Amino acid sequence: MEAADLIQVLTPQQTRRLRVIENLLRGKKTVSTLYWGQRYQLLPLIGLDKSLDRGGLDAAARSLVTGGLATLDEENDQLRLTPTGVIAAQRTYYQPQTADTWIQLDLMAARQRLLLAVQVVSEYTHATRRYYPLATDLATRQAVRAWFQREKSDRLGQQILQALTHALEQLPETVATVTTSLLTGYQHPGLTREQVAQRQQRTAWEVTLMQLDGLMQICQDARVDQTPFTSLLSSLWQSPVTRSAQLTLEAVRQTGDLDQVATQRRIKLSTVREHLLEAAIFLPLVDFPYEQILTPKLCQLFAKNLTGAIDDWQYTSLPADLQARYDFFYFRLYAIWIEKGGVLSDGVNNES
């Protein structure tokens, strides 16, 4: 991400923590990162740039600040767009169309599998015996090898061509062009993101977003209909909630008692709470048993004490007796509930 990309994930209304954006990209799924990622509506960014170094966005942030486009607090963390920044952010910038579905799939693994599969089939179609395969991890190589052995046929090349064409035709022409030019295959090493960015007069990150849209469309097609890619990708569809958190959630549903769940699952109470917050962040309102944890009385107490914008709520500003009675966990869960449209029994939603 360069400054031109970072500016697109900032707003003039909400200060956004640089470290949260960085951690989202790096795939660091702490509850705090997930919570704020949700507040910023940036959860689709999770794990999209795992090779990003710590502090890897600092230069881009500094450049925005120096250019008068954003302000940064004294701790170099809270970013907010300035009026000039708002105007600068209005330039034509690619807005991904499939982003909402990205977290339903291990998208990075899907990307690796698709690119290698396309290369393998392309070389196979042209009867090339010797070529340099794309460098990927072992899991990808094994998955693609097994898939290829299963699917190998004289018609596979044409079937893949059809699947790719069908998926890309549903997207803007530029996205189809970008996705295709990044592919590697027979006598076609493929362009690098930087090369495509230069041709398209866009940033390398925009090119990445376009490619993810292209690949996601291929994945979605393979989910809805039977395409040659269906079996290659089937194991990568996943709930964004980790397996462990799902088990905790299930146990809580059954008992409703967090301490009991901790004992039963042999995990710490704090871990139970983290699991629940993670699940609450990712799941729709109706799929989480808020009523089992947030009692009406607690909700009323919080509603009375927590007013104004959710982002400005402070646990430490609650009356001391309330803090003593209710852990930070309840405060955070209440915020998630309200944000998702949770309504008090008297029918009042207090988000302002």
Add this chain to the structure above:
Amino acid sequence: MTALTTSLKQVFGFDHFRTGQEETLRDLDSGQDVLAVLPTGAGKTLIYQLYGYRHSGCVLIVSPLLSLMNDQVDRMHMAGFRRVAAINSLTGRDERQAILRHLGDYQFLFMSPEMLSQPTMLSQLRQLTLSLLVIDEAHCIVQWGPDFRPEYLLLGAIREKLGMPRTLMLTATAGKTTRQEIAHQLRCHPQVVATSVDRPNIFLDVEDVGDGTEKQARLAELVAKLPGPGIVYFSSKQLASDMALWLQSQTGKVVAAYHAGLDNEARFKIQQQYMAGQLDLICATSAFGMGVDKNDVRYVIHYHLPADMESYAQEIGRAGRDGEPSLAVLLYASGDEQLPLMLGQANRPTAVTVHDYYAHPEAFDVADPGVHLLEFYRNHGISEAAVVRLFTRRERERNRALAQMLSYVREPHCLRQNWLQAFDEQGSHHEHCCAPKQVALDLAALNLPETAVATAAEPEIAWRDQLRQLF
């Protein structure tokens, strides 16, 4: 045992060995350790491939560049060797464990010195029957060992722990001092198989430019006039990237940057594009080259002064592997030697730092490369005084190497003779040999062959057609 030429025919289908290959194999077969100093493109890999084919057990190859190692494995697969694996810091945990479970099944194992120096790894390797230990790019022991990757200095001890297996040291460039140092570090007395470093088809040129601006202008002029493909070497990743864009806009040629800062996928694609003839020029750092199979590189230009003649010889050696006329240009502006001096010192802690570190190691951050070095030495029981001596010697050695490089730049008569002398060889000056800095370069007289390469003006193919071409 089968005759070497019979094996060569069976495995690779060739009738003849290239210079140095057969001699090396024969010495190894007769029980000797060998230091083979063979130029880039001489087919060094074939030596251990064929040795592995002819001898039971595992060939363990210590290789310096992580990115190169995976290339080597792919190359081996392409050559038909299936039981090949690489383990380095880039290998994922699952993959590493899978390899370790089947360690005994591999015919060829590639490993970084860092991985090899881990005690658990070493004890696993001791269970294997090693037919051969290969130290690839052995000059790195000397170039990088003391102040960049000190694990190289452990190779001698590791070799002993592995039971002194037959050892093959490979490098493209090593003068007398370097050869001695390699043998000393590996605690062996190898047979040396060496061919001349001279590459008569590469015309040598040094050009004095006034300052940075003039240098940049001259570079654009050369790139515009020279027939591709070419390589320009820079000492900085940022400059390599910036200049690639600038040269493309100035000359209309297709240019790409290549350096260690790019991700795997980009490095793979740039390398493949270059080999497929889709690029006129690569603007690179020293990360580019090892493992690039391209015979028709017509010119290599150095924008910055290399740190020593060995690196220089290695890098210009990538030109003209097809034997056709080629060109090596070194652009020099007064004061250019400051950069390699600075880069050389960057990692090397001062005597004061060494002293402070040994007094309070806990007060230092090991994320700092200099501190990491000191930690390495301290953990291996090397005293403060010995470390200071080591760095002093290292500095002296670097300064000597740089002085030699500068003597090449300032050479008034014959660059080739100067170059060969650095490798203890003799050569005679002739008309089409070189242009020292007082002599103007006459491009027309070089007769560089024209190679058809892609032009930037090539129209972009519509995506549907591009997909159809793939399948």
